[in-house]
Amino acid sequence: MLRLAFLGLSLCALPGLAQAQAPSPAAAIAAEACFGCHGPGGQGATGGAAIAGRDKAELAATLIAFRSNERPGTIMGRIARGYSDAEIAAIADFIARQR
Numbered sequence: 496m497l498r499l500a501f502l503g504l505s506l507c508a509l510p511g512l513a514q515a516q517a518p519s520p521a522a523a524i525a526a527e528a529c530f531g532c533h534g535p536g537g538q539g540a541t542g543g544a545a546i547a548g549r550d551k552a553e554l555a556a557t558l559i560a561f562r563s564n565e566r567p568g569t570i571m572g573r574i575a576r577g578y579s580d581a582e583i584a585a586i587a588d589f590i591a592r593q594r
């Protein structure tokens with residue numbers, strides 16, 4: 496019983512440390528939708544530029560520009576319009592971490 500309590504405590508302490516670094520699981524799921532065209536992990540594919548590891552602010556700004564039609568595109572405007580600012584920030588953060 497004591498051992499279980501200790502295990503519980505140490506498990507609680509670890510995620511606290513990890514959380515500052517780890518991207519949200521929701522962002523990982525959302526980014527999967529990008530990889531169908533931009534290649535596994537965003538590494539690039541035929542018809543989809545490599546987006547992995549790019550600067551997160553630049554990625555977010557690009558998506559916001561697609562969303563507002565400030566940057567023209569065939570498909571990205573329609574895709575970007577599906578996401579809020581917070582979602583775009585989370586997706587950009589996740590993709591920027593891909594290597």
Ligand code: HEC
Nearest residue numbers: 528529531532542543544546554557568569570571572574
């Ligand atoms: C249906 C295929 C498709 C999907 C899904 C898709 N993209 Fe794209 N992406 C494109 C195409 C095609 C372009 C070129 C611009 C255009 O024609 O819309 C592009 C361009 C981009 C660019 C600019 C690349 C550059 O080098 O100029 C970024 C950044 C980007 N996409 C990010 C994303 C993110 C993030 C997602 C997921 C939320 C995503 N894309 C989902 C097809 C896709």
